[in-house]
Amino acid sequence: MGASLMQSLSPGLKGILCSFIALCLLAEPAFGITRHCKFDIKLQNATRLCHTKSIVSVNGKFPGPRIVAREGDQLLIKVVKHVQNNISIHWHGIGQLRSGWADGPAYITQCPIQTGQGCVYNFTIVGQRGKLSPNPFAEPYKEVPLIFAIFNQALQTGGGPN
Numbered sequence: 001m002g003a004s005l006m007q008s009l010s011p012g013l014k015g016i017l018c019s020f021i022a023l024c025l026l027a028e029p030a031f032g033i034t035r036h037c038k039f040d041i042k043l044q045n046a047t048r049l050c051h052t053k054s055i056v057s058v059n060g061k062f063p064g065p066r067i068v069a070r071e072g073d074q075l076l077i078k079v080v081k082h083v084q085n086n087i088s089i090h091w092h093g094i095g096q097l098r099s100g101w102a103d104g105p106a107y108i109t110q111c112p113i114q115t116g117q118g119c120v121y122n123f124t125i126v127g128q129r130g131k132l133s134p135n136p137f138a139e140p141y142k143e144v145p146l147i148f149a150i151f152n153q154a155l156q157t158g159g160g161p162n
Contacts (some may be wrong), residue, residue, distance in 0.1 A: 004021075020061055023069055026091065030070030031072055032069075032070060032073035032074060032125065033073055033074075034073070034074045034075075034076060034077050035067065035069055035073055035074070035075050035076070036077075036078075037058075037065075037067060037075070037076070037079045038079075038080070039058045039059060039064065039065075039075045039077060039078070039079045039089070040060075040080050040081070040082060041057070041058060041079060041081045041082060041083055041087050042056075042057055042060070042082045043055065043057070043063070043082075043083050044055060044056075044057040044060060044085060044100070046062060047110060056083055056085060056087070063121070063145055066152075070123050070125065071123065071125055071126070071127075071128065072124065072125065073125050073128075074122070074123070074124045074125075075121065075122070075123055075124070076120060076121070076127070077089070077120065077121040077122075078118055078119075078120050078124050079113060079118060079119050079120075079121065080117075080118040081113040081114070081115055081116070081117060081118070081119075082115070083115065084115055084118070086106050086112035087106075087112055087113050088105065088106040088111075088112050088113060088119075089121060089144070090103060090105065091103070091121075094123075094125065094128065095101060096123065097126050097127055097128070098126060099123035099124070102121045102123045108150070110119065
């Protein structure tokens with residue numbers, strides 16, 4: 001019965017049906033969930049090396065919070081800016097495949113978010129399973145972010161720090 005059904009179809013419809021079947025068989029399903037986050041960008045005092053400075057923070061944290069997502073997850077991240085600085089978000093660890101507008105460099109892929117305004121980053125994690133940067137070493141017992149202050153040399157010379 002299946003063979004007679006295929007013979008009765010027009011050549012164009014056969015092609016569409018075969019393409020649909022091939023896509024169903026070859027495509028890996030990426031069933032994900034929608035993850036909602038809100039980032040409030042504010043200035044916060046931070047003390048590093050015995051000096052207190054006002055720094056830009058995300059939800060009171062520097063560096064900002066980590067987002068854990070899986071293949072197929074849609075991320076909806078509302079960013080609200082409460083500082084005067086030009087701000088856009090760059091997503092380390094996420095290659096913006098098919099969503100390059102969300103990569104974050106101000107005046108390159110997007111305009112900076114205006115003070116008191118918000119921006120919603122909306123993208124789906126596609127083709128990025130596993131760790132996105134290979135690690136040749138054993139998994140660490142604990143991770144601690146280190147922030148190095150190397151700005152004095154850059155400010156004195158006008159060039160990049162060594």
